[in-house]
Amino acid sequence: MTNTRRIFLKASLAASTLAVAAGANLLTPRSVLAAWPAKAFNAKKMDEAMTGIIGGTQTTPSPDITVEAPDIAENGAVVSVTIKTSLPKVESISVFVPVNAYPLASSYNLSSSTDGFITGRIKMAKTSPVIAVVKSNGKLYSARKSVKVTLGGCGG
Amino acid sequence: MAKKKMKIRAWIDGSKASVKAILFHPMETGLRKDKATGKKIPPLYITEVTCEHNGKNVLTCLWGPGVSKNPFLSFRFNNAKKGDKLKISWADNTGASDNAETTLK
Numbered sequence: 152m153t154n155t156r157r158i159f160l161k162a163s164l165a166a167s168t169l170a171v172a173a174g175a176n177l178l179t180p181r182s183v184l185a186a187w188p189a190k191a192f193n194a195k196k197m198d199e200a201m202t203g204i205i206g207g208t209q210t211t212p213s214p215d216i217t218v219e220a221p222d223i224a225e226n227g228a229v230v231s232v233t234i235k236t237s238l239p240k241v242e243s244i245s246v247f248v249p250v251n252a253y254p255l256a257s258s259y260n261l262s263s264s265t266d267g268f269i270t271g272r273i274k275m276a277k278t279s280p281v282i283a284v285v286k287s288n289g290k291l292y293s294a295r296k297s298v299k300v301t302l303g304g305c306g307g
Numbered sequence: 308m309a310k311k312k313m314k315i316r317a318w319i320d321g322s323k324a325s326v327k328a329i330l331f332h333p334m335e336t337g338l339r340k341d342k343a344t345g346k347k348i349p350p351l352y353i354t355e356v357t358c359e360h361n362g363k364n365v366l367t368c369l370w371g372p373g374v375s376k377n378p379f380l381s382f383r384f385n386n387a388k389k390g391d392k393l394k395i396s397w398a399d400n401t402g403a404s405d406n407a408e409t410t411l412k
Binding site: 187188192204228229230231233248251252253254255256257258259260261262264265266268269270271272273274 | 323336338354355360363364365366367368369370371372373374375376378379380381382383384385386
């Protein structure tokens with residue numbers, strides 16, 4: 152990794168942070184699939200996003216969910232997150248980053264034969280907890296892990 | 308030939324099937340600006356990914372712009388055996404879509 156590349160990355164990310172601030176209400180219409188909950192993904196607030204995707208904001212912290220993510224993420228554009236849960240009858244796993252422009256990062260609907268194990272990569276604007284909400288047997292359980300981001304990656 | 312848009316690896320690990328996939332996609336949030344022109348880069352991101360094991364849905368991923376560029380996905384499922392088919396399809400916010408199929412090893 153050369154020094155010039157670092158500088159370039161920093162510059163481009165600084166520009167994109169401005170874009171986040173300026174572009175808050177610029178959402179272009181998009182063709183979406185019927186199943187895709189546009190409202191939840193376009194929500195700017197954590198509560199709206201949670202209601203939109205899982206139908207509630209009340210979650211019970213559970214020791215049966217593990218969020219695996221780095222303690223310090225050097226690059227917020229790519230943060231690898233693994234969610235594991237031993238809860239029975241897992242219907243969905245949703246991943247939230249409260250500080251992002253759109254707090255809802257991703258949501259996974261699991262079939263009955265799928266394990267409570269998901270790995271994905273998400274963007275993080277800045278240091279924040281990553282919150283995983285697992286819907287199990289109709290109830291909502293959550294777990295979180297703080298990730299320190301040294302270089303934000305959500306504008307880009 | 309068009310650029311390859313997906314890489315999938317799927318194998319049997321004990322009693323379970325493990326899947327790892329990388330989708331090649333820019334995942335633009337729509338919030339970023341083009342530095343040269345100062346104009347916003349329009350959003351372009353995958354909204355939905357479905358994974359089917361022998362035609363039966365095992366996982367549906369709903370993604371927003373908060374998922375990284377060239378998204379990576381890994382999951383496990385039961386009741387699978389060697390030679391089974393696994394199909395992964397995606398669609399993005401512009402309506403573009405693609406799919407790929409692999410055999411469990």
